[in-house]
Amino acid sequence: xxxxxxxxxxxxxxxxxxxxxxxxxxxxxxxxxxxxxxxxxxxxxxxxxxxxxxxxxxxxxxxxxxxxxxxxxxxxxxxxxxxxxxxxxxxxxxxxxxxxxxxxxxxxxxxxxxxxxxxxxxxxxxxxxxxxxxxxxxxxxxxxxxxxxxxxxxxxxxxxxxxxxxxxxxxxxxxxxxxxxxxxxxxxxxxxxxxxxxxxxxxxxxxxxxxxxxxxxxxxxxxxxxxxxxxxxxxxxxxxxxxxxxxxxxxxxxxxxxxxxxxxxxxxxxxxxxxxxxxxxxxxxxxxxxxxxxxxxxxxxxxx
Amino acid sequence: xxxxxxxxxxxxxxxxxxxxxxxxxxxxxxxxxxxxxxxxxxxxxxxxxxxxxxxxxxxxxxxxxxxxxxxxxxxxxxxxxxxxxxxxxxxxxxxxxxxxxxxxxxxxxxxxxxxxxxxxxxxxxxxxxxxxxxxxxxxxxxxxxxxxxxxxxxxxxxxxxxxxxxxxxxxxxxxxxxxxxxxxxxxxxxxxxxxxxxxxxxxxxxxxxxxxxxxxxxxxxxxxxxxxxxxxxxxxxxxxxxxxxxxxxxxxxxxxxxxxxxxxxxxxxxxxxxxxxxxxxxxxxxxxxxxxxxxxxxxxxxxxxxxxxxxxxxxxxxxxxxxxxxxxxxxxxxxxxxxxxxxxxxxxx
Numbered sequence: 065x066x067x068x069x070x071x072x073x074x075x076x077x078x079x080x081x082x083x084x085x086x087x088x089x090x091x092x093x094x095x096x097x098x099x100x101x102x103x104x105x106x107x108x109x110x111x112x113x114x115x116x117x118x119x120x121x122x123x124x125x126x127x128x129x130x131x132x133x134x135x136x137x138x139x140x141x142x143x144x145x146x147x148x149x150x151x152x153x154x155x156x157x158x159x160x161x162x163x164x165x166x167x168x169x170x171x172x173x174x175x176x177x178x179x180x181x182x183x184x185x186x187x188x189x190x191x192x193x194x195x196x197x198x199x200x201x202x203x204x205x206x207x208x209x210x211x212x213x214x215x216x217x218x219x220x221x222x223x224x225x226x227x228x229x230x231x232x233x234x235x236x237x238x239x240x241x242x243x244x245x246x247x248x249x250x251x252x253x254x255x256x257x258x259x260x261x262x263x264x265x266x267x268x269x270x271x272x273x274x275x276x277x278x279x280x281x282x283x284x285x286x287x288x289x290x291x292x293x294x295x296x297x298x299x300x301x302x303x304x305x306x307x308x309x310x311x312x313x314x315x316x317x318x319x320x321x322x323x324x325x326x327x328x329x330x331x332x333x334x335x336x337x338x339x340x341x342x343x344x345x346x347x348x349x350x351x352x353x354x355x356x357x358x359x360x361x362x363x364x365x366x367x368x
Numbered sequence: 369x370x371x372x373x374x375x376x377x378x379x380x381x382x383x384x385x386x387x388x389x390x391x392x393x394x395x396x397x398x399x400x401x402x403x404x405x406x407x408x409x410x411x412x413x414x415x416x417x418x419x420x421x422x423x424x425x426x427x428x429x430x431x432x433x434x435x436x437x438x439x440x441x442x443x444x445x446x447x448x449x450x451x452x453x454x455x456x457x458x459x460x461x462x463x464x465x466x467x468x469x470x471x472x473x474x475x476x477x478x479x480x481x482x483x484x485x486x487x488x489x490x491x492x493x494x495x496x497x498x499x500x501x502x503x504x505x506x507x508x509x510x511x512x513x514x515x516x517x518x519x520x521x522x523x524x525x526x527x528x529x530x531x532x533x534x535x536x537x538x539x540x541x542x543x544x545x546x547x548x549x550x551x552x553x554x555x556x557x558x559x560x561x562x563x564x565x566x567x568x569x570x571x572x573x574x575x576x577x578x579x580x581x582x583x584x585x586x587x588x589x590x591x592x593x594x595x596x597x598x599x600x601x602x603x604x605x606x607x608x609x610x611x612x613x614x615x616x617x618x619x620x621x622x623x624x625x626x627x628x629x630x631x632x633x634x635x636x637x638x639x640x641x642x643x644x645x646x647x648x649x650x651x652x653x654x655x656x657x658x659x660x661x662x663x664x665x666x667x668x669x670x671x672x673x674x675x676x677x678x679x680x681x682x683x684x685x686x687x688x689x690x691x692x693x694x695x696x697x698x699x700x701x702x703x704x705x706x707x708x709x710x711x712x713x714x715x716x717x
Contacts (some may be wrong), residue, residue, distance in 0.1 A: 099508075157691040163504045164433040168633060169690050175626055176683035183676035292622075296515060303508050337523035344512045344519065351512075352497065355505045 067184035069207055075325035076318070077213035080220035083317030084275050085298030086305070087227065090313030093302065094244030095264045097163045101170040102150055102297030103272060105177035110143040110276030111286055115192055117184045128194050136196075139277055144269030150177075151265040181288050195281040200290075223274060224314065227267070231310070236263055244308060245273050298348045299322070306357025314356065378709070383702040386643050388551050391417075395547045407543055412650035413547030415607045417644055419624075420631045421553040422600030424643040426593045427632065428705045431568055431573035432503070435625055436494075436510030439517035440487040440598040441605030442620030446528060449615050453477065454536035461534075463641045464526030464626065476540060476610070484602045491598025492591075499590040501690035502576070506590075514625065521617045533616040549607050553600050557640050560596055569593050630686045636696025642705045643652035646696065653685070654678060 092100045114128035114135070127138040154173050158166055198215055201208040231237035236259075244248040245258045251257050281288065300305060301320040305312025323346060327339045335342075350358070391414070398410040423437055450458075450465060451474045459470050474482075496507050521528045528534075541549075560566045569589040572579040609615045610640060627650070635646020647672075663672035689696060 099504075106579055146604055154687050154691075161690070161694070164507050165690060165694070167424045167504075167507065168433060168629060169687060172630070172683040172686045172690070174689075176680050179676040179679040179683070183674055183680070187675075298506075300512065303505075307504070337525075338520055340519035341516045344515045348497065348509050349504050351501060351509050 071325060071329045073207065073209055073213060075217050075322040077321075078325055079318035079321030080217050081275060081278060081317075082294065082301050082321045083314045084220055084223065084271050084318035085294050086273040086301040086320075087224075088308060089283075089295075089298055090302045090305070090308065090310050091240075091264050092268050094248065094308045094310065095240065095261050096155070096159060096166075097150050098155055098166040098170060099163065099299065099302075099307075100155075100268065101167065101295060101299070102173040102177060103268060104291030105174050105181075106143050106147055106269060106272035107276045107291035107294060108181055108278065108288060109146055110139050110273045111192075111280045111290060112181055112185055113139055113142040114194060114280065115185075115190065115286065119186050119188075121188060123185075123190055125192070125194075126166045128192065136273075136277060140270055140273035143273035143276065144271075146177075146260060147265040147269035147272065150338060151262060154335070156261075159261075177304050178243050178288055185286075185288070187288055189285055191284055191289040192280060192286055193284060196284070210276070215281075219274060219278065223271065227310075228329065230267075236260075246343050280285040284304070297321070297343070300344065302357075304347060304350050304357055306359035309357070309359040312357055312359035374539025375705075375709075379705045380562070384554055387554050387641060391547055391550055391644075395543050399543050409651065409655050411541060411543050411611060412545040413537050413647055414543070414550045415541070415604055415611060416628065416631065416647045416651060417550040418553040418607060419601050419604035419628050420635075420643045420647050421550070421557050421640065422597045422602075422604055423628055423632050425557050425560060425597035425600060425641060426640050427597075428640070428643070429561065429569040429573065429593045431638075432510075432590065433507045433629075433637075434510040434594075434597075435507060435629070436517075436627065437514040437597065437601045438620050438625040439514045440491050441601045441608065442517060442603070442617065442626070443490050444483040444487035445605035445609045445615055445620060447486045448479050448609050449534055449537055451479040451482065452538055453534060454608075457536065461529055462527055471699070477539065480606050482602070483606045484599050487605070488595050488599040491595045493604075495591045495594040495598070498701050499587055499594060502586070517622050518617060528617060528679065531617060533614045535614045537609050537613050537615065539610055539613040541607050544599070546607065546611070549603060553603065554577070554644065555641065556600060557643075558598070560593065561640060563591065565636030585632040627682070630682060632696075633686055634689050634696055636698035636700065638695060638697040638700040639702055641699030641701070642696045645698055649697065650682065652686075652708060653681070653692045657681065 085107070088103050088106075089100055092098055092103075114125060115123040116126045118124070127135055127142070129135075130138060148171050154169060155166070158169050161169070195212070198211040201210050202214060204214075229237075239250065240260050240263060241256045242253070243255055243257070247257070250260075275294065279294070280286070283290070296315060297320050301316030303312045303316070304319060305314070305316030320343060323349055324339060324343050327342050328336065331339060331342070352359075394410060395414075398407055402410065419438075422494060423434065426432070426434055426437070450462070450469045451472075455473050458465070462470060494513050498506060498513070501509055521532050524530070526561045568579070568584045569592070571582070572584055572586050572589050579589075580586060605620065608619075612619075631646035631650045632643055633646070634650055635644065636642025657673065657678035660673045661675060661678065
């Protein structure tokens with residue numbers, strides 16, 4: 065029982081992290097039909113902003129040297145700025161393209177950013193020690209849970225609630241939901257397209273920055289591909305949940321996180337290395353049964 | 369009358385003829401005057417042509433962007449490796465292989481044939497499942513297929529040696545072998561394109577509903593090009609390992625996927641000529657950057673661009689093409705017989 069609870073905590077912690085990334089992808093997809101693969105590179109850039117660019121393997125801290133509130137604000141600011149810049153330069157001119165073209169363009173942006181980080185910081189992995197106090201396990205009712213897992217879950221809960229309040233209670237949020245439902249109609253009714261899309265990128269930047277910080281505390285390593293695995297899993301999470309549905313994205317994040325932790329714990333030893341293959345296989349199965357994902361929103365239905 | 373018939377044949381074969389003669393000229397020149405490095409660059413480009421033309425067979429004719437084809441190249445490449453490499457090491461390092469692969473070494477022709485067939489079979493199995501999907505869902509699931517390929521091959525330690533490189537694969541791919549592969553790929557792609565199957569696939573691409581109403585099966589007309597392109601891309605993978613002499617699972621992952629897709633996008637996703645032109649253009653640019661990164665002497669000082677600029681330039685170029693010239697350099701056209709030789713005026717068909 066205790067073992068099972070431990071696995072459950074792991075699953076929820078990983079699921080929360082993926083849900084944050086999936087929400088960012090889902091939000092942007094909702095308003096402009098773009099699957100933003102560069103979301104992973106937002107995470108990478110945010111993490112690298114913590115250190116001074118040098119060739120050293122244990123670089124001096126840059127934003128990471130600031131007091132915690134300033135550090136968090138600094139990282140979020142950098143990532144939001146980056147997200148807005150990519151939107152303005154690369155994605156806005158492509159707004160009317162079909163989703164597959166947009167997906168290719170986000171690959172190009174991702175490739176560009178990855179090599180930009182490589183150019184500035186060199187390609188070798190580096191170690192960085194931030195918030196190490198959080199990695200010591202806390203005792204909760206007999207379960208030993210690393211502090212960072214608790215923080216991850218708490219941060220996710222706060223961000224989820226904030227996002228729901230934003231989408232339901234503020235005028236901007238309502239406009240954004242309208243745009244996700246039917247972009248043309250929303251524009252005709254006076255929703256400013258540029259501002260809604262920019263807002264979606266701002267939120268995806270905030271979520272990306274939060275994930276940067278959580279990841280870096282957890283792993284302590286900087287790598288130019290550190291955003292890749294989270295974004296791949298989150299990408300499939302949004303697909304499973306139903307593209308364009310935010311509830312679906314969050315749900316998908318938890319499902320994928322849960323599935324991968326459960327497979328890790330309960331697959332027979334010989335098959336365990338192939339865990340990821342099972343998770344991606346699950347994606348294909350779900351797409352075959354429900355090509356539009358688990359939660360289908362009205363706008364996703366094709367009309368003839 | 370006879371002359372008319374000749375011109376008609378010439379006109380029909382022209383798009384292929386021009387590409388083949390162009391490549392032949394490049395190979396003859398490189399063979400006669402090129403440095404060792406130049407010959408390698410041209411050979412590499414010829415292999416890329418095989419892969420990109422393979423991609424084009426599916427993407428160009430069905431309009432579905434596939435992110436998974438490099439997986440087929442990887443599958444064929446690993447088959448070629450198992451069948452030809454390192455007879456001494458293989459029994460010890462790849463213990464999971466069945467005996468007929470672990471203990472035997474096969475001839476290169478037979479190997480290529482088996483490897484390409486294997487890629488085709490895997491494409492068939494995956495295609496049988498995935499081609500039921502349309503549009504974005506199909507694209508995404510091909511990406512999932514690539515990740516599955518990578519997750520399996522990177523962890524299947526006693527068969528693929530995991531993420532480590534396998535060395536000692538015979539290298540027989542020269543300029544002329546590369547040319548042979550590229551010509552074969554182009555001819556196969558063109559024959560498919562002008563066949564009734566190719567026409568049906570493009571009809572389905574342009575209007576799913578109207579094509580279905582005319583009795584064209586979406587499923588079969590996606591499955592056929594999927595398998596065919598899987599085999600051609602597989603051939604590219606085989607040539608690649610017999611050119612490099614080494615293989616690692618990361619050589620057949622996101623970077624190669626991105627570069628080959630970029631070549632197709634830059635050249636034009638809907639044109640066979642575009643696939644070839646894209647490879648030529650991007651390979652030339654990559655070559656220029658390689659020289660710049662090695663350093664050039666300018667007014668007495670040695671200047672070199674930092675590592676990574678090549679990739680950033682490539683990504684930026686791809687974005688610019690997507691934004692300003694969506695159908696690539698070639699648009700949706702093929703190279704056409706000039707009027708001088710009796711060809712019809714542009715727009716006449």
